[in-house]
């Protein structure tokens with residue numbers, strides 16, 4: 001085992017989602033060996049499931065000139081901006097101003113197709129990038145990074161091993177303790193980049209502690225314990241732990257309606273023009289922030305208590321279907337959506353869709369303030385008009401809170417001093433999104449702060465030689 005100061009020192013990366021993979025890519029590019037530890041059987045974490053895309057602005061793929069990413073993010077962060085204001089603004093500036101480079105890095109250096117751009121809730125411009133083909137963006141990005149890393153002899157990924165402790169001396173973090181696949185407790189020495197994701201799947205632990213009101217909600221996250229306590233044990237400060245994003249549209253699978261684990265109905269379906277109906281009526285600007293759309297649903301009585309869920313219809317016309325075809329065909333294949341007609345929707349839906357089509361034609365203003373209609377083209381709806389429909393409900397999706405980091409991805413203590421030898425990136429860290437994350441900004445923060453953490457760790461190792 002090399003000592004923490006030998007030239008052969010390996011950096012330890014905890015978690016193989018997009019934040020960990022981005023950090024490892026920078027380290028490997030600069031010839032620093034990486035030991036990546038992953039608790040899952042397979043790599044990729046929640047990142048591999050991402051289905052709408054990654055934000056970037058301004059980029060060559062965007063159809064409009066976009067200089068509003070920073071201000072949209074601040075607006076979406078909302079009430080959280082009253083505290084840690086300057087700190088948050090620095091992080092938001094870092095993420096939004098690095099977004100163009102992040103997209104270029106993925107496209108140019110890693111060969112990922114991100115040529116298709118959509119608008120999502122809370123954004124004033126289309127800026128969420130995905131590929132033009134069938135491959136979902138989370139899978140496309142994580143598999144490209146993994147493939148490149150796996151081709152390096154100095155990259156080592158160990159799955160089925162769980163980090164249980166961060167080791168530290170008086171002055172710095174010195175490594176981790178973990179349980180390996182065969183159940184043995186092992187120690188690994190070196191600087192540590194923590195990229196272990198959020199706590200949206202920790203229903204009985206951190207979620208119950210910080211948001212007991214969300215008990216019983218289904219989730220898009222696989223069950224797993226949150227890891228922030230491993231970092232607070234070495235002095236890390238926490239922020240925004242109470243801000244948990246409940247995504248308005250998780251599919252209620254007709255084959256397993258009461259499953260607590262839901263498949264996400266990607267926000268891009270609404271971004272490309274889809275609408276939401278509750279008892280046959282629209283009730284919200286479908287492109288408002290996730291917080292507001294969810295709030296409009298949960299202000300009504302749930303249809304069932306456990307899991308706590310509502311019955312909202314997500315409806316697309318043929319224009320929206322064409323634009324989001326790769327997603328919808330996949331959902332139809334999974335039995336989560338079906339091709340149908342308006343006559344099959346809840347009573348009153350025909351009148352509602354007719355009114356909405358008038359709004360899209362510009363004959364009247366939308367009562368909910370929607371101004372972007374994207375690909376909706378149904379002009380004269382009849383009971384026989386074809387629609388694509390799925391039932392959706394709010395789902396616990398993303399945890400905005402986590403450990404406090406600075407713009408160098410260094411983990412900060414309560415006195416704002418950095419913890420030497422420790423960085424964090426991705427959903428395990430907090431502060432970037434405030435009270436509400438914009439769709440597409442999580443993959444982005446993983447790339448931006450993952451790469452920053454990797455670069456900083458390289459400098460740290462060089463400084464130790």
Ligand SMILES: Cc1cc2nc3c(=O)[nH]c(=O)nc-3n(C[C@H](O)[C@H](O)[C@H](O)COP(=O)(O)OP(=O)(O)OC[C@H]3O[C@@H](n4cnc5c(N)ncnc54)[C@H](O)[C@@H]3O)c2cc1C
Pocket residue numbers: 014015016017018019020037038039040043044045046047048049050051052053054055138161162163164195196197198220221224227263264397398425426427428439440441442443444446
């Ligand atoms: C269904 C779904 C769709 C989404 N779609 C989008 C989207 O389109 N755009 C977007 O921006 N965001 C999206 N998100 C959010 C985004 O995917 C995640 O927030 C982001 O990928 C988190 O990346 P990460 O690297 O921080 O963590 P993850 O990708 O979750 O990776 C963390 C890894 O750490 C491992 N780990 C945890 N604890 C330990 C431990 N103690 N020891 C070792 N390993 C550990 C986990 O097993 C996991 O593999 C989506 C999320 C979900 C669930």
